[in-house]
Amino acid sequence: MPKHPSSAPVFIKKAALSAMFAISLLTTAAMPAKADIKIGFQVPLTGPAATDGKSAQIAGQMAVDDINAAGGVNGEKIQLVTYDDQAKSDQAIFTANKLIGEDGVKLVVNGSYSASGRAAAPVFQQAGVVMISAYGVHPDITKAGDYNFRLVHLGPPQGAATALYIGKTLGLKKISAITMDNDYGQATMDGFVGAAPKYGVEVLNKYSYSLKDRQFGSIVASVKRDNPDAVYATGYFFTAGPLVAQLRAAGITVPIIGSQAFDSEKFIEIAGPAADGTYIMDSFDRDRKDEKLQKFFSGFKEKAGYSPEGVAAITYSSFMLMADAIKRAGSAEPAKVRDALAATKNFPILEGTLNGFNSLHEIIMPISVNVIKDGKFKSAGMITDLDAFAPPEK
Amino acid sequence: MLTLDRLSCGYGSVQAAHDVSLHVTKGSIFALLGPNGAGKTSTIMAVMGHIDIQGGSILLEGADITKRRAIDRVRLGVALVPEGRQLFSDLTVDENLTVGGYAFPASSDAAKRERVFSYFPRLYERRNQMSGSLSGGEQQMLAIGRALMAEPRLLLVDELSLGLMPKMVDLCLDALLALKREGLTIVLIEQNTARALDVADQVCVLSSGLQVYQGTAAEAKAAGSMFAKFLGMGDEVAPG
Amino acid sequence: MYYVDLAVTGISFGCMYAMMAVGLTLVYGLLRILHVAHAAVFALGAYVVVLVANATGSLILGFLASILITPLFGVAIYRLLYQPLLKYRPDVPMIASVGLLVLMQDAFRIVFGEQGVTFRSNPLAFTTFNLGSVTFNAVQLALVISAVVIFVGLHVFTTRTRMGIGWRATVSRPQIATSFGIDSIKVRYLNFAIGSALAAIAGGLVALLNNLVDPSIGAVVSYKALAIIVLGGLGSVRGTLIASLVLGLVEAYGTVFIGDWLDRDAIAFLALIALLMIRPQGFTGARTA
Incomplete structure (x- = not known):
């Protein structure tokens, strides 16, 4: 139901106004060019978590635009497939199944809360789909299996x-x-x-x-x-x-x-x-002399009208990490991307340098x-x- | 003073009284008798404007008031002493009297209050008490007093004696007689037929919403057992 | 002094709850409707204060605007939502009321944003007075002063003026009050207007205290206010005031003594359940539904 590869019309079963609000948001996002690698994206666009969801959505779109503008990954462009999971477990499972079944997505960024990520993780695990939870903090997310990664400290x-x-x-x-x-x-x-x-x-x-x-x-x-x-x-x-x-x-x-x-x-x-x-x-250093960070900052502020918070930055980083893993794997094959993610070493993200992941795919990184x-x-x-x-x- | 012409009234599709016609002369006491459920209360609530008029008309001193809103009738000189007193129980005695005179200038309150207290000195003693804490007799006095504050020319009294000690019934009936002597017209609904016939000038008996007897109190008394039959007959068919 | 500090907190909470809950009690007493949408009135009151204050730079104008606009909204709820539904069972308007609350929360979210609105200048929230070693926040003080002024005023209005006495008479027996020339429709308008104005003041003060008005600002106080009016014996203003203060104090002390395993919001319901088991008729219990 609430499916929208970024140019498609959105269906949100809330009030008509909130639908209009969301559409206006989406149409401002740039259209991807020829799409080859699909990355699924779950974000809470409606309901009480929509504040963070909105930030995550803008950041995720920026990341994909930046990756594609730089020529994509392995010569292929990234296509974003976004679903509203309302930060609810039932919606998370429903949209996870849609991503797997209808969209044939093999790689997912979960830009949503714990309840949602925790429910979606086993579904993706079973289907052999790689999921990076950008900021979901429930321990069960990574315990669901080796296809699940978390980019935030527990x-x-x-x-x-x-x-x-x-x-x-x-x-x-x-x-x-x-x-x-x-x-x-x-x-x-x-x-x-x-x-x-x-x-x-x-x-x-x-x-x-x-x-x-x-x-x-x-x-x-x-x-x-x-x-x-x-x-x-x-x-x-x-x-x-x-x-x-x-x-x-x-x-x-x-x-x-x-x-x-x-x-x-x-x-x-x-x-x-x-x-x-x-x-x-565990904040992020906004003054760090890092070109990418400063570019992200000004770009986000321009799009959103407010400064990015941690949620936005970590969502952006999740996409950058995913793209890098695809590059290192030399393929968008999920098992290979999983292994590449697990082997991540000293990868620069907006928050600093990611040392890597431990055996449970929890991040190892200075705070x-x-x-x-x-x-x-x-x-x-x-x-x-x-x-x-x-x-x-x- | 008050004329009902083929008045039918009720709630929604239920008709409580059919084709009631009667005339109440100015300065008299008119007793409305009959068993429970006969339509007596409905008839006076229709005069007060609280239930739907389904047919006929209500004339007050010759003027048709059938379509007047309940809220306006008090200014036409109609006041109600409702069944079960229905005092504003969390208001004091004084405040209940204030509400009684609500439709009239506050400046006239003091004099009217004096008059009420002259009829019912007990109320003066209890004027700052919550009316809910009064005894049954005192509550009835207050209900009458509250109605008097509305400067009525027609007083509608529903079930005066219900639940009162005989001494209190005497006291209240005496007050009504005194008010009548001052020129007030009174319609009285009463369970106690004997007491009603003692004070009333005219009598009307309703049964199952129909008018079954009308005449003077003297005639009704003279009719004796015959009159009692009207009331008794009603008891058998009354819905309760 | 610690316990005095807690008492200050509790009393100021209590005053806030009282200003919120009295509107509910008034509506319940008159119409037997649980006016759940009162929380939306409270939230609107808070939004008007913060938006007007930010636009004009004057808190006083913010509160004035809120006290004028919010009652119109309250009266409109009666006129457009409740009045057409009064002929049905009382749970019908109540469900409509819940629906309106949900709708308004989403409307606030859409119109004023997810993140909520803060005051551009809010000196009151950061002003404190010290009396010995007891600290009063200016907003807490304002809550207590407003509540005292309002309730003394309401008491005078309802016992010393004919209109106020007529109002109470209508709440007590609407039909008989009509017999004496009191316009019960006007009383209903008055009822919603006054209840809503109180909620607006409470909402504005809570907004100052939090320095934040977000779409859910009314949610918590609304269900607490429902608990309070039940504790207060449904329809009794005096019971509502007592229940408000008791709940405020129980919360203030409860938070520190049992707060580790039970949060402040749950305390209201624990108190409600306990009281209903001991005294089903509420604190005052003069009148039950």
Whole structure:
């Protein structure tokens, strides 16, 4: 149903308006030339995850355009086959089957959330289709089998790296910890709490909140009482913005360290001046002297009207990695592409240099940290001690 | 004062009273009798404008008010003491009286309130109480008082004695007689036939929505068992 | 002072819930409809505040516009959605109400964007007052002051003015109130207008507190408000106020004592279930549906 090789009309079973909105988006994307290699692309274009889905879609299209403009891969052009999975597992399975059955797609980028990637992964595995999950963080995605790859750090390694950064790099010891109460937030926090003692970090108290919550009065009062050296929080920009604003408004001035999903211009917009002094883990370094990164930045801003966030960058990187793997495999044959992906060594992506994948096809890569200064993301270093946050093996 | 001409009324397709014709003279008490379900309440609710008129007309002092909205009838001089009192139970006694006079200038409230309290001194003592906390008799007084605040020329009283102690019934009926002496016209629905015949000038009996007897109270009393039969007969056929 | 800080938080939550839930209670009392779409009214109130404030640079104008525009929307919901459905069972307008809420959430998403809108300038959210070691945020203070002013005002209006007394009479017995010349249709309009204006103020203040108005801003408060009006004994304004404050305080303290295994939003429902088991008629329980 919701199928649209980028020039075809879109069918979205939402309101007519939202369909028009999506069409207007798609028609702005450039048409591919003669298409030889199809890459399937699942993104949430409607529903609550549509914010990230929109960014991922724009970035994915940019990546394919850039690859084709540079002559394609192995002399063949890439054709994008996009489906809206609404970030729901049933839609993810439905569209995965369509990609395999109707479109004959052998290579897929999943630009959607955990629920979707986790449901789609076994379907692709069974069909022998390669899937890169750009930013799905559920552990089951890579456990589905060797055709599945993940281009983002899992929660526990990110948490462990955070403990290292707070304890060793920043030298802060007494921490109030705040987590959103979804799987990812809890897993990240568990990684943090588990690793904290190694770096002399003491967790004074742990608080959790619901993703729907925007008022953190009680937690703020409790953090005030804890009187910590720093606050560590997991969350998304829409919870992180109000949380940081309310912490600062209550006169809490210690550094706040946020998880990866804080990384959004919108976070700075919501938290306003209070955003300053917030560290963001596993962020991407926007100032890096990298031509591709700067080109991506300006190109995305032109297309989307806002600056790209982590989701956009990692989706772009997923396509670049896929194209590189096809090139190295010398073929779009999925088994060969899988082996080429698994053998990736020091591949430059927008986030930095990807060292490679481990046996479970989890990424091995340094974690970069940003800090917000004067309302701008600034690099605050790189955590390169890969052993300190090694992902789980098969 | 009030004339019903072949009035039929009911709710939707259900007809509660058929072809009722009666005339209530100014300054009299008119008793509307009959068993449950006979159509008495429907008839006075039709006069108040709360149910559908299916045929016939309602004349108030010669003017046809059949099509007037319920909300306008209070200004024409009609006020209701509804069955079961139906006080605004979470409003105080004073506030219930205020609502009674809602359609009239606030400036006239104080004098009217004095008058109500002169009939029912008990209400004055309880004026700041929630009306829901009053005794049955006090509630009936308040229901009458509330209607009096609407400066009625025609007072419609539905089931005055229902659930009241005899002493309270006396007190309320005395008040109605006093109001009649001041020139008020009253239509009274009453279960207690004997008490009704004591105070009424005219009587009408409805049964299953039909008018089965009409005459003066004196005639009805004289008819004795014959009159009782009209009421009894109704009991057997009444839907309940 | 920690417990006082929590109390400040709880009371300000409670005041916000009260401003939101009273509109629901008023509608329920008058029409016996669960006005679920009140959450959309709340969200619209928040959007109008932020959009007008950003366009004019004045928060005061934002709130004024919201207090004027939002009630029109509330009245329109009654006139165009509920009134034609009143002849059906009460669950029919309620389902229509749920439908409108879903529609409006998507409409907000489409018209104002997925990411939500923030204030260009929001000094209140970052202003705090210290009283001893207790910290008050300016928005929290505004929530409490607004609620006190509004509810004292409403109390005076409904007990000291003829219109207010007539309003309560209509809620109590609509038909009899009509007999005394009170226009029940106008009362319904008034009801929706006042309830919506309160939701607009609450929505605007929550927007300031979050510094964010996103399409789902009404969702959480809406189901909490439903829990509150049931706790408050359906249709009782006093019960609603008590239930709002109790829930605000229970949440504020609950978050820190049981928050590790139960989030704040779940506390409302735990409280609801517990109370319904002990006191099915709600806190005040004067009147049940």
